[in-house]
Amino acid sequence: MIIAIDGPAASGKGTIARRLASFYNLPHLDTGLLYRATAQGLLAADLPLHDEEHAVAMARGLALTDFDENLLRGAHMGEAASIVAAIPSVREALVQVQREFAQRKSGAVLDGRDIGTIICPHADVKIFVTASREVRAMRRVLELQSRGEAPDPETVLADIARRDARDAGRTSAPLRQADDARMLDTSDLDIEAAFSAARAFVEAVRHKV
Numbered sequence: 001m002i003i004a005i006d007g008p009a010a011s012g013k014g015t016i017a018r019r020l021a022s023f024y025n026l027p028h029l030d031t032g033l034l035y036r037a038t039a040q041g042l043l044a045a046d047l048p049l050h051d052e053e054h055a056v057a058m059a060r061g062l063a064l065t066d067f068d069e070n071l072l073r074g075a076h077m078g079e080a081a082s083i084v085a086a087i088p089s090v091r092e093a094l095v096q097v098q099r100e101f102a103q104r105k106s107g108a109v110l111d112g113r114d115i116g117t118i119i120c121p122h123a124d125v126k127i128f129v130t131a132s133r134e135v136r137a138m139r140r141v142l143e144l145q146s147r148g149e150a151p152d153p154e155t156v157l158a159d160i161a162r163r164d165a166r167d168a169g170r171t172s173a174p175l176r177q178a179d180d181a182r183m184l185d186t187s188d189l190d191i192e193a194a195f196s197a198a199r200a201f202v203e204a205v206r207h208k209v
């Protein structure tokens with residue numbers, strides 16, 4: 001079973017994907033880490049984020065096992081990842097590794113922006129997780145605080161709005177709900193309720209097969 005989870009920043013898709021993976025005993029790939037690691041590689045080498053040649057080389061050289069999540073999950077790396085992710089050749093360089101992960105015998109859970117539309121158009125279950133921008137900004141503030149950062153809420157809201165516009169407005173694989181994806185709005189849901197709703201979607205598909 002392949003479960004594709006897409007949605008904007010801080011919608012709760014990552015937590016839902018992790019919980020589903022654990023519940024169904026499936027491997028999970030947070031595809032945002034691929035773009036974050038590509039951006040981090042460029043920044044560490046003092047290269048600009050629009051350096052296409054080096055960005056593609058970085059993307060091709062990534063190994064799924066050696067992500068330093070603590071380094072990659074910082075606020076400015078999300079922004080940098082969104083810039084790098086808008087380069088079509090970088091996205092192309094990352095397609096294969098994501099599809100191979102999805103094709104594992106065990107099945108898999110992948111979360112990102114284009115899993116249901118481009119990476120796994122034939123996924124068994126597709127969920128598009130969303131939430132209001134204000135709720136997402138508040139969640140991001142709490143997450144950054146828990147990492148020891150001291151974010152300004154207004155700045156976080158503006159960052160999220162900018163990232164939404166860039167991720168949904170790019171020409172290559174923009175963020176959008178696949179036609180056959182189920183929408184899950186988590187604005188008024190806590191994590192348990194969101195997970196239950198996502199699990200109900202999966203169960204509905206499993207019982208249909």
Ligand code: DC
Pocket residue numbers: 009010031032033035036078079081082085086111112113114115163167
């Ligand atoms: O999910 P995230 O916040 O870790 O993703 C960081 C950025 O990477 C996001 O703003 C857009 C990009 N991204 C993408 O374009 N496609 C994906 N499948 C995953 C992430």
